[in-house]
Amino acid sequence: AVLPAPDLTALGGRLRTALTQGAPGAMARIDDRRPDDHTTVHQAMAGVADRGTKEAMNTTGRFRIGSVTKTFSAVVLLQLAAEGRVRLDNPVDHYLPGLLPDGRITVRHLLNHSSGLYDYTHDMFARTVPGFEAVRTRVFTYRQLLDLSLRHPLTQVPGAGHTYSNTNFVVVGLLIEHLTGRPVRAEYEDRIIRPLKLNDTFYVHPDTRIPGRHVRGYLTPDEAGASLVDATEQTASWAQSAGALISSARDLNTFLSALLGGRLLPAAQLTQMRQWIPAGTGQAYGLGLRRRDLSCGVSVYGHTGAVQGYYTYAFTSADGRRSLTALANASNNGEVHRTMLRTLEPAFCGKQAK
Numbered sequence: 333a334v335l336p337a338p339d340l341t342a343l344g345g346r347l348r349t350a351l352t353q354g355a356p357g358a359m360a361r362i363d364d365r366r367p368d369d370h371t372t373v374h375q376a377m378a379g380v381a382d383r384g385t386k387e388a389m390n391t392t393g394r395f396r397i398g399s400v401t402k403t404f405s406a407v408v409l410l411q412l413a414a415e416g417r418v419r420l421d422n423p424v425d426h427y428l429p430g431l432l433p434d435g436r437i438t439v440r441h442l443l444n445h446s447s448g449l450y451d452y453t454h455d456m457f458a459r460t461v462p463g464f465e466a467v468r469t470r471v472f473t474y475r476q477l478l479d480l481s482l483r484h485p486l487t488q489v490p491g492a493g494h495t496y497s498n499t500n501f502v503v504v505g506l507l508i509e510h511l512t513g514r515p516v517r518a519e520y521e522d523r524i525i526r527p528l529k530l531n532d533t534f535y536v537h538p539d540t541r542i543p544g545r546h547v548r549g550y551l552t553p554d555e556a557g558a559s560l561v562d563a564t565e566q567t568a569s570w571a572q573s574a575g576a577l578i579s580s581a582r583d584l585n586t587f588l589s590a591l592l593g594g595r596l597l598p599a600a601q602l603t604q605m606r607q608w609i610p611a612g613t614g615q616a617y618g619l620g621l622r623r624r625d626l627s628c629g630v631s632v633y634g635h636t637g638a639v640q641g642y643y644t645y646a647f648t649s650a651d652g653r654r655s656l657t658a659l660a661n662a663s664n665n666g667e668v669h670r671t672m673l674r675t676l677e678p679a680f681c682g683k684q685a686k
């Protein structure tokens with residue numbers, strides 16, 4: 333179905349609202365491939381990319397994408413499934429004996445967050461800035477992150493519904509490396525980044541720097557009125573295959589458009605990726621993929637990301653012809669998060685009746 337033209341006025345207004353709520357900057361890029369296959373690019377931006385130099389926010393800079401990484405990890409594992417090298421409904425135990433405390437946890441349970449594995453970031457970031465400072469230069473092994481999780485019992489019976497946990501995609505990273513004998517970076521590069529020419533997309537873990545021109549990210553402390561913390565440089569080792577990729581608005585739009593357009597996975601695996609379990613009002617989770625149902629009846633597919641200093645919103649239409657990536661260089665700020673989620677409607681529903 334042809335979507336209505338994006339409402340760029342409303343979109344720009346949402347970005348400016350995010351600034352009034354504490355984000356130093358915000359931006360959005362829409363790639364819209366029309367029926368004649370001509371692609372129109374729309375861009376909107378507000379505020380600054382760097383509070384020090386006052387460099388204006390821009391839509392070309394690279395940034396940390398947080399859990400949008402999970403969609404990349406899911407694509408790699410689903411490509412391995414298409415190659416017959418892993419079966420989604422096999423227990424993880426079948427591939428990594430004894431790793432997990434419950435033999436009922438399957439590969440699918442990891443990918444749709446229904447395993448019950450406790451999310452170690454709840455402890456790690458209970459106090460936002462001290463938690464971040466304690467890990468920002470640390471390098472963890474997957475095993476160390478999993479051990480942090482296994483200090484807690486499962487939060488539910490495996491398969492009993494969606495309970496989001498970063499731990500699931502740490503185990504996905506372990507599984508990818510076990511199945512291929514290669515680091516996840518090599519798999520991202522060979523299976524996604526190079527084929528799609530994502531020249532702004534990098535997995536540099538454990539390096540703390542964002543390569544080339546990038547947006548600086550600012551973490552909001554828990555204490556009201558406290559100064560923002562520049563969180564741009566970090567190993568992101570607490571996240572790795574659950575959240576350590578770096579990318580750009582253009583590359584995420586290219587990635588999601590290729591994914592939903594059927595250019596990254598065979599139809600059978602894309603169908604598996606879109607097997608939804610409920611994940612809140614108007615939301616569902618597939619395999620490393622979020623679905624959000626908008627008020628105009630359009631559903632969009634992609635992922636959100638929250639990593640210190642960066643909120644990312646990357647979604648595409650059912651056929652992959654219209655993609656939006658929006659970014660605020662802020663985090664730990666619920667008002668900014670809710671405002672940035674409201675960029676989806678102008679982008680995909682167009683002008684709304686007032």
Ligand SMILES: CC1(C)S[C@@H]2[C@H](NC(=O)CCCC[C@H](NC(=O)C[NH3+])C(=O)[O-])C(=O)N2[C@H]1C(=O)[O-]
Nearest residue numbers: 398399453457460636637638639640641663664
């Ligand atoms: C489910 C989410 C929102 S959280 C999950 C993952 N990000 C994290 O788990 C990091 C959480 C701490 C980040 C930090 N917050 C605190 O420290 C709060 N004490 C901040 O805001 O910078 C990601 O990305 N996902 C988002 C997703 O998938 O949308």
